[in-house]
Amino acid sequence: MSEEKIKGPASYFPSIEKKYGQPISHWKDIVRAAQPAKHMELVAMLKDQHGMGHGHANAIVAHTLAEDKG
Incomplete structure (x- = not known):
């Protein structure tokens, strides 16, 4: 039996949590609070305001917007 490998944006989640010290839910809340905004505006906000x-x-x-789209 082999574990199914996580693909797509979620594959980054363990390293994001480790590097920035916050759970993914924290970052998703920040993205949702900044809406409505375009994808790249949200990316720029995370880069500029949170390093x-x-x-x-x-x-x-990408993961947050896809999740919210349903």
Whole structure:
């Protein structure tokens, strides 16, 4: 039996939590509080205001927006 590998934006979540010391729910709350805004505006906000790297910020925004879209 092998574990199914996590794919897509969620694959970044363990390293995001480790590097920035907050659970993913914290970052998703920040993204949701900043809406309505465009995807790249939300990425820029995480980078500028929270010092997040582009890949990590993009993963959180993409996952949050997809989750909210249903």
